[in-house]
Amino acid sequence: MASDSIALDHNGHEPSYLEYEGKHKGLLGWILSTDHKRIGILYLISILSFFAVGVTLGFLIRLELLTPQGTIVGPQAYNEFFTLHGVIMIFIVVIPVIPAVFGNFFLPIMLGAKDVAFPRLNLLTWYLYIIGGTLVLLSLILPGGAADTGWTFYVPYSVRTGTNMIFTLTAVFILGFSSILTGLNFLTTIHRIRAPQMGWFKMPLFAWSLYATSWIQVIVTPIVGITLLMVIVERVFHVGIFDPSLGGDPLLFQHMFWMYSHPAVYIIIVPAMGVISEVIPVFSHRTIFGYKFIAYSSLAIALFGSLVWAHHMFATGMSDTAEFVFSLLTFVVAIPSAIKVFNWTATLYKGSIELEAPLLYALAFIFLFSIGGLTGIIQGALNVDIYLTDTYFIVGHIHYVVFGGTGMGLFAALHYWLPKMFGRMYNKKVARVAFWFVFVGFNVLYFPFFILGWMGMPRRSYHYLPQFQTYHVISTVGSWILVIGLVLMLGNLLRSLINGKKITERNIWGGETLEWTVETPPTFENFENIPDVINGPYEYKQNEPATIEEEVK
Amino acid sequence: MIADASNFVQSVDSTFIFIVAVCVFFLVLITVLMITFVVKYNSKRNKKAVNVHGSIPLEITWTVVPTLLVLVMFWMGWTGYKQMTDAPKDSMVVDVYAQMWSWSYKYANGVESDTLYVPLNRPVKVLLHSRDVDHSFYVPAFKMKKDVIPNRINTAWFQPMRLGTYEVMCAEYCGLRHSYMYSAVVVMPEDRYNAWMTQQVQKQKQDSTADSSTSEKSM
Structure with a gap:
């Protein structure tokens, strides 16, 4: 679109994407908008709403586990709670959140583009997302009850249970399409519409992380789609695919499920790693350490991460060869993550560090994700995994990786980019206080899981033996601290959007990527002209000793 | 000394303790470095940052050392697992x-x-x-x-x-x-x-x- 078709405001100033009025006005101007920034905001609102539902369910699970049995609900309700908590948090919150919100909003700007490659397709993904999310919520209300299989939907139980499985399975199927199309859109955007001088190694690391993630999304998501569709076919038409009583193979289901759901962990974590790679250099005011190593390690994670799925199945009685190979590859995939952690830490060295909220969350990411990754290594060892699989140890591990990783990455991103998106600054002091509640609450809540797991407490247990109660009580108290932190944090951000300090400064934090060169909040078309990309993303030339020529001047 | 409850306890425990020890070492290393850098290079003390673009020797070190360590862990896990699969004939x-x-x-x-x-x-x-x-x-x-x-x-x-x-x-x-x-x-x-x-x-x-x-x- 040529810039002359945009209505300028009375000062002759191009309006921001928030004020811009196109064909539609008001709400329609949002839900029919194909602007990548508005779609990012639509995703932000919807994903945070689902996050609130997921947190509430998690809170109730913890409350139930305060006593060995029957604290607030019965076993059926409990089973539905943890299933929905998992389904919502995994498929509706952490898989889409960073790409769909911050990827949509900032990827085109970071690449020097005016939008993603397929803006209408982009809007379609949001509608698919909303349909999927609504189906999951409907399964709660309709007679039959919500799915009670755990988020892993293992057959034969998922074929036999009487709950509203079809709603949940269809929902995940549809959400899968949303994810595939977002991935496809980003891949095309990165390949085709970067600014002319934006070479691959001038791309910000956030863009690299989205690139690696998008490949995983496009390649592996169809597998889970078709698998869940087959479970639906099995339920409705009694065709034997996975259920042995119909002639199927239950292990085939597990293989196909994890063939997606393990790489999905990397769909979840790699974009958060991208956020961390942005935040650390900006708040250290220096160039990033080992740019290429961080970029390539994302690709290595995408590659090896797609080849380790059966480490979820070490206790299922696979062949020794399979156990050997999958365990070995599981250890190998730890290496690129370790490389990233070392490079991030080295980026702090000799910086000029400002400990603002985004950096606090980024450092929390490194600490918590390291615990998550290292406890993953513990379970990569075959004999140890035989003992620990399906216990609270794995529940602790997944929460440290997914919440400690992607959750902290998301909170870092919110504190880093939200002021840019809305032109309003949050209360920095409240943000720091909220951070400590979140960090302390998180560890008090989830660290006891490792102890419980090592003591032998099986996961997904409504009832437990009295020797486990002490740790459950500690954990539940942790959930209260965490919730206080989350309410404080999100409340502070929300409040800032209404009456936070207005900012128009372009470069709030001193970043060197392109989003800091555009207006705050960005205009509808991001750039008046496609920008010249002379510098790399983290050059921080002011740190270099001045050249003789400059001194003469 | 109290006997182990089964023949697997020792190998699982020793693999677990070895990996946990290595993990704790790296976690403490990273955490101490992060805190030291944040304190030492705080913008209040250190007004001007220095660009350090990277270091190939360091990259090699922190790729090779963890790789060797995880291979040891893998081997401990595998041998312990083999023991679990091969039941004696007189069972x-x-x-x-x-x-x-x-x-x-x-x-x-x-x-x-x-x-x-x-x-x-x-x-x-x-x-x-x-x-x-x-x-x-x-x-x-x-x-x-x-x-x-x-x-x-x-x-x-x-x-x-x-x-x-x-x-x-x-x-x-x-x-x-x-x-x-x-x-x-x-x-x-x-x-x-x-x-x-x-x-x-x-x-x-x-x-x-x-x-x-x-x-x-x-x-």
Whole structure:
């Protein structure tokens, strides 16, 4: 679109994407908008709403586990709670959140583009997302009850249970399409519409992380789609695919499920790693350490991460060869993550560090994700995994990786980019206080899981033996601290959007990527002209000793 | 010293402790470095940053060292696992049946029981059968576990090394009363186990004669 078709405001100033009025006005101007920034905001609102539902369910699970049995609900309700908590948090919150919100909003700007490659397709993904999310919520209300299989939907139980499985399975199927199309859109955007001088190694690391993630999304998501569709076919038409009583193979289901759901962990974590790679250099005011190593390690994670799925199945009685190979590859995939952690830490060295909220969350990411990754290594060892699989140890591990990783990455991103998106600054002091509640609450809540797991407490247990109660009580108290932190944090951000300090400064934090060169909040078309990309993303030339020529001047 | 509950405890514990030690070392290293840098290079003290673009020797070090360490961990895990798969030929064989939501055991001589009674120090091989959905045979004290999958007979084995009663749990979620699916392994001295078995065999004989007499009557 040529810039002359945009209505300028009375000062002759191009309006921001928030004020811009196109064909539609008001709400329609949002839900029919194909602007990548508005779609990012639509995703932000919807994903945070689902996050609130997921947190509430998690809170109730913890409350139930305060006593060995029957604290607030019965076993059926409990089973539905943890299933929905998992389904919502995994498929509706952490898989889409960073790409769909911050990827949509900032990827085109970071690449020097005016939008993603397929803006209408982009809007379609949001509608698919909303349909999927609504189906999951409907399964709660309709007679039959919500799915009670755990988020892993293992057959034969998922074929036999009487709950509203079809709603949940269809929902995940549809959400899968949303994810595939977002991935496809980003891949095309990165390949085709970067600014002319934006070479691959001038791309910000956030863009690299989205690139690696998008490949995983496009390649592996169809597998889970078709698998869940087959479970639906099995339920409705009694065709034997996975259920042995119909002639199927239950292990085939597990293989196909994890063939997606393990790489999905990397769909979840790699974009958060991208956020961390942005935040650390900006708040250290220096160039990033080992740019290429961080970029390539994302690709290595995408590659090896797609080849380790059966480490979820070490206790299922696979062949020794399979156990050997999958365990070995599981250890190998730890290496690129370790490389990233070392490079991030080295980026702090000799910086000029400002400990603002985004950096606090980024450092929390490194600490918590390291615990998550290292406890993953513990379970990569075959004999140890035989003992620990399906216990609270794995529940602790997944929460440290997914919440400690992607959750902290998301909170870092919110504190880093939200002021840019809305032109309003949050209360920095409240943000720091909220951070400590979140960090302390998180560890008090989830660290006891490792102890419980090592003591032998099986996961997904409504009832437990009295020797486990002490740790459950500690954990539940942790959930209260965490919730206080989350309410404080999100409340502070929300409040800032209404009456936070207005900012128009372009470069709030001193970043060197392109989003800091555009207006705050960005205009509808991001750039008046496609920008010249002379510098790399983290050059921080002011740190270099001045050249003789400059001194003469 | 108290004996381990089973022959697997030692290898699982030693692998676990080795990996945890390495992990704690790296976690502490990273955390201490982060805190030191944040304090030392705080913008209040250090007004001007220095660009350090990277270091190939460092990149090589922190790629090679972790790689070697994880290979050691892998090998410990693999050898420990091999031990778990290869049951000795003279093992006593017991069929284990899992169903929603209980366990039952059947010995080679046809004796059935809700609790698994085994003699001390004798390797026991379990053949795992599911009557409905996926379950997992889990004896935390023995540090062993194996999934029980319908239409497929998984096997596992263990050698109990300490007298006592140990919990058997279901580790694979299987529906409403999954978390109540308990049973027990009772490890007995050899002579007491034999006495129990003799008693069971006699009881079974009586039952079967009683059965046949009732069936004769009904005919």
